[in-house]
Amino acid sequence: MSPSNILQKFLFPSFTKRLLLRTSLLACATWFIFSFLLIPLRIEGYSMVPTYLDGSFALCWRLQYLFSPPKRGDVVTVRFAGKNVMLLKRIVGLAGDTVSFRNGQLYINKNPVAEPYVINNSKWQLAERIVKPGYVYVVGDNRDTPMQQHKFGQVNSKRIIGGVIP
Amino acid sequence: MNRKIIVIVSLLLSGTLLFWLLPNDEKEIRKNLHQLAALCSSTEGEATITILNSVRKAAKLCRDPCAVKVESFDINGAFSHREFSNYLLMMKRTLPDTHFTFSDTQINFLQEDKAFITTTLSLRGKIKQQRFTDAYELDIIALKTEGKWIFSAFTVVEFMER
Structure with missing residues (x-):
């Protein structure tokens, strides 16, 4: 696979169930970490x-x-x-x-x-x-x-x- | 089968939305707190008539008399609407560019017509062109009178002892 193909695949992924699941898990983990463990302070x-x-x-x-x-x-x-x-x-x-x-x-x-x-x-x-x-x-x-x-x-x-x- | 699922999901969503949108006592108290904060806030160059109106409306959100206790400033007493309005007016004149907000509000209903509120009051503003911020923890008592919730007592929680 050429570098441009890899970049295209990274920037414009196809919407599969796996991608949706990974994105959801990442979002949940981020929400949990920054709400309950590591609170951002201004x-x-x-x-x-x-x-x-x-x-x-x-x-x-x-x-x-x-x-x-x-x-x-x-x-x-x-x-x-x-x-x-x-x-x-x-x-x-x-x-x-x-x-x-x-x-x-x-x-x-x-x-x-x-x-x-x-x-x-x-x-x-x-x-x-x-x-x-x-x-x-x-x-x-x-x-x-x-x-x-x-x-x-x-x-x-x-x-x-x-x-x-x- | 698909149709059944769609109907069930739609009913569940509608029920949740209805429950969420329907007014209740807690929502009214939060709305009043938000309104109180907005009325106590002031902007530089605010017209006198606007200030007087805000002060009058803010006092109406509180009972007459309303108990206020701030140990660090030696304030402990019951204030009539007039006294409350006067103090608020004085504060708006002294801090002409100050924004009040309530956050971390927790409401516990002690009785059907009495609620105990814990909240954090934040002040952000300018004195003599210098920015300042301050925060206080407040205990507030709210009473339901003639179908409306009004605040009857404010106490600043002094959790830091010098």
Whole structure:
């Protein structure tokens, strides 16, 4: 078969039952994967700048925490009422940790934490608090805004939908 | 045989279509939510009379008085139509180019005339030429009064504790 024939066959296949079955299976698999396992994310807002820019895209991997719990430093999606609109935040503290900010520096269990993903630091001041059992402490990477304008805090781990790729 | 199959399939399709298109309580509540979002949204340069009309219609979708609870803003009380309209008007003036949408809406009927709604409210707009987005989880109570569903209580769910 000549290359042009192969190309023609690829671009203009004949509609057989086999093709229909394969197309249907592919469509079903795609729908299942991107609806339940790997959710496409369109980032809106500036709370995770510079790690994730406004208008950029990422994927939420729902099975990230199937066999292991979330770790400090993980970027996760936190649901509201469902999974069509979610918050994108980074876990800085786990259950039992103490979390505080002094002049913009994050302290976990009274130890300063290096945060290479943060480029601009406003002088956030937050008194020490303990993360409750079953909760994690999440913060955005963009610390350039005043603390009052930033959504962060401890959330129930059950609200974490998954990890973020990349 | 073929004719029988065609008739059965047609009947099934018609039944499904009819079931899907017929109005029901859940559809009405969703329609009201969608309408509320549209009425709360605003565009820059919107005529004053349009704003006043939207505000009046939005208030009518809610009970008089309507309970509103937003802990983070220290709001917790029952607001009359007039108060609700005034706050909405103030908000439209402060955020002149803002789009409201409700998503991930789940409706549970507690009684025949009472529904509990969980939804996510998204705001997208501009303040001083800078784009902003925000989202809140809401618990809403809806009541059926005189055959119409109206919203009687709004609570912002504060699931993130600083």
